[in-house]
Amino acid sequence: MNVTIVDYKSGNISSVINSFKEVAQNKVKIEVTSDLSKIKSTDKVVLPGQGSFKSCVDALQSINGLVDCLNDFVMNKKKPLLGICVGLQMFADVGYEESETKGLGWIPGKVTKIDNQDGKYKLPHIGWNQINLVKESKIFKDIKDKSHMYFVHSYEFVPIDKNSISATTDYSSKHVCAVEKNNIYGTQFHPEKSDKLGLQIIKNFIDL
Template structure:
């Protein structure tokens, strides 16, 4: 099993790589779009702002390569945090920006969604699953995962929602549209529960 972790200059990839290697996967830190041609799974990590993230993906040629891999060749992808958000149609962090458009929806700031609590939402929080999807196999609802974010995914349709978290309001914690997955929390920083989720993604 070969996993490409996309390196587009938005944060450290060491813990993501280490988590997949512990699970027995072969990892590639993908630095050029051609790296996506030879892998079974793609991980789009990321910490930072939507506009900057999309600008980096565009500038380095990742947008057509991801479209080709994920939409045409149906390679499963997991977006983590900003990586999840960039799967959306558009975002508003740092100005209105077009996303990858893999899952219809947009990215909104938590206080626009009714959250009155302090931002960013940082720390361990319980994630609830309306129903167990593939990605939460062997993980009980109300398991704690580690979050760091101020914006959230608002999908056009509730059918894409796989998990929610409560922080002053209900926030989408995980989404899925067929082989396209995203989680707002950081599985690579969520200890054993996170490892299980990454294992589920490998097994998908």
């Protein structure tokens, strides 16, 4: 089986690559590429994202045919894809970081700035926080409710369909930290920085 991490030059993804390779232990081929033919033929895709919503969307679009390739992979072939951090946020229709930017539109909704309640809460929301599991999700197998994961973000994904939410976290308000819709999975937190539990989530995705 092949798992492909999409490298579209959106910041440092070395910890994502290292974590997937650690979990795969040569039993699963982990490839890091933006080559469309390799993405088309792979079994699973990981879409990381660091930086702003706009910079990540722009970087995806700068590689000719990549957005169409990912759309086909997810919407037509219905193969599993995991979005991490801004990788999850780009599932939305639109994001409002830097400027209004169109997202991939896989899970209807928007990405808006976390309400810091007039400075009461520091942004970015950074560090360990507990997650509240709101529905059974394949990527949370053997993960207990109220487990702690590692976050770094100032913006949150607000999906229209609440059934796509698989976990929330509390910071200023209750916001979405994981989604699952058919073959589409996403985490706002960084599993690759979330110690053993994060590696378990990566394993769950590889094992799907």
